[in-house]
Structure formats: structure tokens, C-alpha cells
Amino acid sequence: METGGTRRRYRFGEFVVSPSQRVLVRGGQALPLIPRYLDLLLLLIERRHEAVHRRDIFDRVWSDVVVSDGALSQAVRTLRRALGDGSREPSYIRTVSRHGYQFVYPELIEEADEGPIDRPSSRKVPAPEQADAFEAAIALLCDAGADPADRRDAAESLHALGTAEALRRLDARAGHEEARALLRDARWDVPGAGPVPLLGQPGGGRAVRVLVGLRLRDAAVLVRSRWAAASAGGALAGGLAGFLGGMFLAAAPGGPGSWRVLAPLTVVGVAIGGIGAAGVGAGLAVAEAVARSSRSLGLVSLGALGGGLTGALAHTIGRWALEGLFGHEMSFVGGGYEGLVIGAGAGLGYALATHPPRGGMATPRGGGRARAALVAGLVNTAAFVTLAHAGGHLGGASLDFMARSFQGSEVGLAPLARLLGEPELGPRTRTALAAYEGLLFGLGLTLGLTRRPRERRS
16 A cells, blocks of 8 residues: 555554565564465455455455355454454454454554564574474364364464474374364465375375365365356357357358258257366366365366266267167267367366466456466367377267268268368368367366356355
């Protein structure tokens, strides 16, 4: 915040907050806060004369990612702990029911944000007191019946005291597997927290399962909304691909010469794009919610898994239906192999296009979102083209094979092939179709996946 061209910092009680130095200080000692939590404190102080709505907080502090309401609650708990504040009788941060939060400390002083804040204190915490702090936090962390918010606070406190020492003391305790998982999840919210390995540690398998369960529960609502948006984006992209393809086909020399093909091709495109994006999008949404440390690997792996399962299921159902109804062999229709490659390509493109968020799902805005969609679309194009050259059956090629199986069909793609100098669907046309489908699918999927919810509940 600037007044008359001068940067301002804020002094209240024992604390000083410096926006330019990005630090919260108490008695000369800098208190560790992750950047987003410091941004939240500054926002509440700057707008202290009003209760700040949760929606405004998310738009300002988490503008580039989507997180659950629990992330905001956790941020406020962390700030209160740093300030020595309480939720029932707050001195600094008041909860405004069904609305948001307000900074309420009355005696706040603004001053020029220049020079050192205070002379750093050399006071050290006595070793016995620190040891007692370790033991109290570990006991609470291992208490399965304690309030989840209190256990989370205990995990963050242990990181602040020392991650390595906390892990050393934890291994001999009952319930250490779940406690280790909580420590692993909390390390994203504590600056300077050390690594918390799971695999290869005693009870590591159970700790991994607990950690996955924690993240899935926390992100369930976000995953559903991301999956739905990804499905819608893929459906719109598929519909656009079918509509434009129908226009070219109808206008091409030797084509059907009828615009009747527009509606069915658009509907087919919506179905193919929506189903494909539903499977791949589900895999990517789950990966982004669960795989923080290995985000790129998780996106590629779960994207491939989602695409492969969806492709295999769609192929099986479609083949049974078409062969049962019309008696034609439909083995040329794409399936699990194609879905696997498409999902892996979409995951790789999305990983390269979006920066790994710490504790949220990437949601770039404006030009950043357009660039992310373009990067993902180009990577997806490469995956589609590679698949086509490897003999995979994509949407346009499958449609052409199907059209040739039914006498009188008007959606054969030979007229488009002749525009590219081939009498029938050949390598050149397959490559062009694959690039066209891959680009639109990647664009639609990524734009849908990065769509930010417009409103949050009051």
C-alpha cells in the first residue's frame, strides 16, 4: 500500500508487517509465513474498516489457483496462531459468520516502510521448553480422536520446530503412519519445512493411503467441478470440430452438397469430445488434487489411465451396439490404446502449460490461460499425429471407416482427402485430421479444466 508515493508498513501490538520486505515481525524476530498467508494478512489490514468477503479473499490471495474453503480456514488458523489470537474472543482477526473475516485490532500505526524494522533479537528458546513443545505437539498429532483442525495445527507446529527431529521422535509412537501422512500434507503450508518421506519408511504404505485419502476428501468438491468443466470444454471442442468439418465436407468438390451433415456431425463431435474429456479430465483433476510432489508424473499417469479406461469402455459398448444392430465389424473404432495415448498427451501438455500450485489447482487467468490452452493444444496435437502414424483410429478416421460400411452414407471423408491431393483417406489426410482434432481437443479440455468457479457460497 502506498500513501503520497511512500510505501507504508503496519505496527500493531508487538507486531510489524512490512509489505516491501514481505515479513511479519514480533519483537525483532521474523515469524515464518508462506507468501499467501502474508498476502491474506495484508489484505485484511488494508481493508480493516470492513468485513472482507471470502470471495474477495479468494480472488486476491488465490487468484491463480482454485482451493477449497478449508484452505482459507487453515490460513486464518495459521495467522491466529502466529499472532497468538483466538477464534472465540479475537484480538486481531474476527470471523464474520457466512461472510468472511475482518481485522479488528484498534490501535494500528502506519509508518514509512523504509530501513530495518527492529534490531533482530538474539534470544533463543531454551532446549527443555522446545523439547516440551515437541512432545505436546506429537501427542496431539497422534491422537486419532482429536479435532482435525487441532491435529493440523500440531503438524504445522512440528514443522516450525524442526521436521527432522519431529520425524525421529514420531517413529516410535502408536499411530505414527497417519501422523506422518498429516506431516507430509502440512509441509506445503510451512516455510522451511523439511522433507517427509513416506515410501521406504516404517508403515509407509499405510501413510501413503492415508495421505491420498486426506487429499481426496479435501479436494472432492473441486475435483467434481473441474471434471464437469473439462467434460464441457471437450464437448464444445468436439462439437466445433464436427460443425466445421461438416461445413468443409458439404462445400468440398464431390462432397454431399448438402448441409444436412452439419447437425449429425456436430452431435457426434459433442459425444466423442465430451466422453473423451470426461475420462481424461477426471484423471487430470484427481492427479492435481493428490500428486503435489510428483505433479507432472501424476498428470501424465492418471490422464493416461482415465483416457485408457474411458476409451476401452466406449469401444466395447459401441462395438457391441453397432455390431448387434447392424451386423458390421467395428474393430476399426478407437479404444483403450488410443485413449491411453491421448490421456498421456493431455496430461503432459497440461503439466507443461500450468505451473505447479502449492496447495491448489492451477487456474491461470486472461492471457496466461490462453497460453496454457495453446501449449496444451500443441502438445496434444503431437500426440494425436503420432497416434495416427502408429495406426491408431481417431475420430475422423473412424467416422470414415464407418461411413464406408453403410451404403448411402454422406459423411465419407474422400472429398476432403481429394482437397489434400489424395484419392482416399491416406497418410496426409490422416495427419491433417489428427492435428485438427488434437489441437481442438487440447484447447477445449484445458480451457474447461482451468475454468475458475464464478461464485462461492456465502
